Each structure stands twice: as C-alpha cells, then as structure tokens.
Amino acid sequence: MAFPAYSNKRNPKTLFILGFLLSLILPGCSSPPLPPEVKLVETMNHDLWKARAHVYAPEEYKSYETTLKNIMDDLIREEARFIWLRDYEPIARRLKAVLRDGEGILKKVEERKEAKRVNTTRQLSELEERIKELDRLSLTINEGRLARRSLTKAGLMIKEAGLFREREDYDGATSRLTIASGYIKASEDILVPIFNRYTDKTLIEKWRRWVDEIAAESRERGTSAIVVSKIDRRLTIYKHGRPFKTYEIGMGRNGLADKLLAGDGATPEGSYRVIKKLFRSRYRKALLLNYPNEEDRREFLRLKKMGLIPKRAGMGGLIEIHGGGKEGMTYGCVSLENRHMDELFELVPLGTPVAIVGNAFPRDDISITPQKVGDD
C-alpha cells in the first residue's frame, strides 16, 4: 500500500486525511445523554401493562405502541449518527407527546375498569337476589330438585364471579355471571310455569268459586267443610260457613301443581267429598276423597286427546287427607300431624265437602318476574 509522500509543507490533503481519521476515532470518546423522557416512557409502559391497557383500551394502546415503536426506532437511528450530528430534541418532543397519550390511556383504563366493576357488582347482586327468590320459591313448592340443581350451579358460578371481581378480572367475572344466568334461566323454566298458575285470574276465580260454594253449603246446612289452600300449606275447617280451625299440612313433592296423572306427585285441585273414613290407615287415620271426580276425568281425557298426557298414563286415585306429619312428602295426598288428624277426623262426617285450591286468598309473595340480568 502506498502512502502519500511527506512534505515539510503543511499539505492540505494530508491535513484533510488526518482530520478525517480523527473524526472516526473521536465519536467513540463521549456521547450526549439520552433525553430523560426515555426513562419516563419505560415507566409509563410498565404502568400501562400493569393496568392491563391492552384489555381495557386495546385500540388506544395499539396506537400508542405503534407511535412509540416508531420513535424508538428513530432514537436508535439518531444514536447511530456521528456525535456532532445527533439531535435528540425532536425525539424528546415526540416522547413527551406519547407520554401525554399514555396518561390519557391510563385515565381511560381506570374509567373503564370502574364502569366494569360497577356493572359486575350490580349484576352479581341482582343474580344473588334472583337466586334467593327462586330458592325460596322452590322450597315453597316442595319441588324443585331439578330447579335447585341448576340454582346450586348458578350459586357456585356467582361465588367464582365474586372472586374474579376481587382480583379485578372483570371479564372473567362477567363470563361466570353469564353462565350463572343460564343456570338461573334453566331453574326458572321449571319454576315459572308452576308459579304462573297462582297469578292466573281465571284459575283464581275458579278456586274462589269452589271455596265460596262449599262455604255456602256449610252455612246453609249448618255442616262442616274443608278448604285446603296449597300455597299456604293450610287446611281450614269451616263450621256454619265460617272458618273454624286451621292446620298446617304437607303435600306431594310436586304439590303445587295440579294433578294430571298417576305418579306425578301433584296434589289434585277441585271440589271433592269425603267418601270414606279410615279409622286405621298406614298414616294414622285417613279421609278418602272422591278423586277423580267428573271434572277431573273430563280434563284427563281432554289432555290425553291433545297428546299432553301419555296414552298409557292412568289417572291415579286414593287421594286422602291423612296423618303422618305435615313435614311428610306425599304422592299427592294431604298430610297432617297425627294429633291434628285425630281432631279433624272427629270433626268431619262422611260426605263433607272438600275444596282443594291453589290459593284460597290472594297473595303478593308468589309472583315471579322474568329474569332481566345479563340482557344489557
């Protein structure tokens, strides 16, 4: 390799080469400091990540990330430039702007989180209330194994949702509340048709008519009559047309429904008579009723014809008012405590009219409202 000849004269060419070579060495000696915003942005990134900005403000966060990436690329390019050409000022300005964006996103995230927290809390408490109501109603009707199975699952989901909410995982909580809503709906599908009967005006009028008729008979003939109100779980003896004594009763496992066929566990509704007094029964003493009566038979045939009752199904029978305890679950009979059965047995003669009704008196606590939670 040839080198330029040295001359004592200051050769401008030599000076230029020397200057150039020095310029290659000097930049490595020192470097201007990075703008302080670089550190601030690092902190901001961490804060945004911790606040889960990607979840609560995904659009804004994506735009923030893209802008920041461009700036950081430019910063790297700037760092690569010769020392005297480096200018961090424009980058610092852009970083300041991106920091302001980050602050805005953090604020939005907090607002959205709060809104989700409020919404989750509201849904949670609404569903909890709903479960309580259905739980109470399912106990009222003595039924509900299936309804309660779903209610239990709903309750578990709600508990889980509460734990997710505590961890500020509102999406997790919401997904559990949605599942809980489904279980509650399944439970309602079982319970609502039963309870709807008790708010049906036509039915209520029919029940009132049966009660009025046997009360009138008791008044006119000076005899006894029995009214069984299923929703109240009470049996009332009428004397001379007036309520004389009331006892608590037990019914079938599906007691609040009207009996349609044998084995449905429902207690029949209708106007009946005591057709036999059994001094010795498996359940202490018993009053046998004339179930099924003509109306029951007509209804049974009508429903069978419509295909609402299986063709091979029977009507059932042997519906009694018997002892054995009011806590008992019968196959459709009405049960009383033994001592009450003894009293009743003495008070009513053969032929006593018996009205078994869903609801002898209007009540407000048996209404059931459709589920609203989860709709919004």
Added chain:
Amino acid sequence: MKRLLKVFTYGLLVMFILVGCAKQPSEDMSAAQKAVEDLKATGAEKYIPEDTKKVDDSLAAALNEIKAQDGKFALSRNYDKAKQMLAQVKADAEKVKVDIAAKKEEAKKNALAGQQAARASVKEAKALLAKAPMGKGSRADIEALKGDIKGLEDSVPELQQLIDKEDYAVAIDKAKAIKEKAEGVSNQIKEAMKKVKGK
C-alpha cells in the same frame, strides 16, 4: 512527521481490523431469545407476570442496543454492552423459570388440596342426606337438598378439568365455592334432622 503519520496509519489499520471484526452477537441473541421463549412456554406470564415482563423488557432493550450498534459506522460498533445485556436476560429467564416451577407446584398442591376438601364436603353432605329419613314422613326440605347436592356433584369433575389445564387459580376458587356450599347444605340437613328428631 512522516514517521509519525506512518505509525498513526498503521495503528489505525490495526484498530480497523480489530474493531471491524465486531459482529452481531447472534449466538448470544439466540440463546437469550430461546431462554425467554422457554420461560413463556411454562405459562410464566400467568404465574409470575411481573418478573416475566421484566425479562421480556430486558430482552427488547438488548435487541435495541444491537440495533443501535448495527446502525453505527463499522469502526465505532461495539456489542459488548449488548452481550452483557443478553447474558443477563438469559440468566434472569433461567432463574424465573426455576421460580415458576416452584410456584406452579405450590398452586397445583393448593388446587389438589382444594379439590380434596370440596370432594370431602360433598361426600359428607351426601352421607348426611342418606341418613335423613326419606320418602313419606321425611322432611320436605330433604328433597330440595337432594337437588343442591346433585348440583354440587355435577360441579366437582370440573375441578379435575381445570387442574389438567393447569388453571390452578380458578380450580382453587371453584373448590372453595363448592366446599362452602356443601358445608351449607350439610348444616341445613343437620338442622332438618334435628327438627324431625325433636318432634
């Protein structure tokens, strides 16, 4: 002066050769990236999110440092800092991976304990229910409680599914909820039985 220029030029050439050899630390880069990938594959983001994020950020910073050096004039490139950073990332990732294994094991242990406790509570409630007088003459509530227990029984297998998916936190929550409910049912059955006995 001629001699001086000669010495300077040779020195520069030596420096050029030495510094010009500075290449991207691709091996260190791959090793650090693999360590972070391995860490993430363990589900680290779920168990130790803070530490995992820190390791991830350190890797990004090291890669930026390499980018910065790449952009410099060949003579002034220096990857020493990047190499150091990458070595640190690798060491940190490996350390967090060890921590994760311990954390996961602990979470699994807790989930299994929760599952066992939930199962035991449901079993107890079921056994109590079996002792309660059934059929005619039984408490009406018992029938309803059967439904409650059935609901709990349906939910118990979900615990194993969650554990299999390594979703230990949710499994622990669910087990807790099942256990509480089962205990509530047991208490109700005991109350119901007390009432029946008291008659």
